[in-house]
Amino acid sequence: MYKYYIKRALDFILSLLGLILLSPIFLVLCIWIKLDSKGPILFKQKRFGKNKHYFYILKFRTMYIDTPKDTPTHLLANPNQYITKAGHFLRKTSLDELPQIINILKGEMSVIGPRPALWNQEDLINLREQYHANDVKPGLTGWAQINGRDELEIEVKASLDGDYVKHMSFLFDCKCFFGTILSVLRHEGVIEGGTGEMHKGEDTL
Numbered sequence: 001m002y003k004y005y006i007k008r009a010l011d012f013i014l015s016l017l018g019l020i021l022l023s024p025i026f027l028v029l030c031i032w033i034k035l036d037s038k039g040p041i042l043f044k045q046k047r048f049g050k051n052k053h054y055f056y057i058l059k060f061r062t063m064y065i066d067t068p069k070d071t072p073t074h075l076l077a078n079p080n081q082y083i084t085k086a087g088h089f090l091r092k093t094s095l096d097e098l099p100q101i102i103n104i105l106k107g108e109m110s111v112i113g114p115r116p117a118l119w120n121q122e123d124l125i126n127l128r129e130q131y132h133a134n135d136v137k138p139g140l141t142g143w144a145q146i147n148g149r150d151e152l153e154i155e156v157k158a159s160l161d162g163d164y165v166k167h168m169s170f171l172f173d174c175k176c177f178f179g180t181i182l183s184v185l186r187h188e189g190v191i192e193g194g195t196g197e198m199h200k201g202e203d204t205l
Contacts, residue, residue: 015104036086039065047116055108058099062087112173113139114161131162146179
């Protein structure tokens with residue numbers, strides 16, 4: 001019942017309220033991004049959605065327009081050189097993710113779920129398939145995001161996404177939601193180009 005009906009209703013209500021309440025912040029960020037560097041305010045990128053359907057995720061643009069396209073940040077040689085001044089703040093505070101409220105309203109995403117993989121991140125997509133994590137809508141935040149985020153290796157991230165699918169419930173979503181707020185306030189797990197940082201170097205200890 002929750003998975004098929006209540007979750008979608010909550011997604012719609014929360015995203016609509018969020019869009020209304022956060023509209024002043026949206027306006028300020030739009031002006032800042034436009035004044036900070038050339039390019040569009042919003043950044044659209046092809047992502048892997050529920051049941052292998054693709055969609056275009058929305059974010060506030062945080063990188064210069066000459067950044068290599070469709071390349072995960074952790075695969076860029078020096079990701080910081082591509083990030084704008086406004087972008088550094090937006091990414092550190094996760095405010096760049098706010099436009100995904102529109103994706104949630106449209107039914108392409110959920111508030112809580114596995115973070116949507118890039119269309120060409122075959123390693124993550126294939127691992128998630130084993131855990132049935134591709135069978136649910138991707139989320140604005142999720143279980144993996146409050147358990148390491150950028151610091152997690154791909155295998156660990158996929159496993160945590162599988163744990164979320166297995167235990168999906170209203171209470172578990174609440175745990176992810178409030179856990180995300182704490183993680184954002186503490187700036188936990190945000191490492192540019194840092195996928196897999198959590199256990200790096202352990203073999204040499």
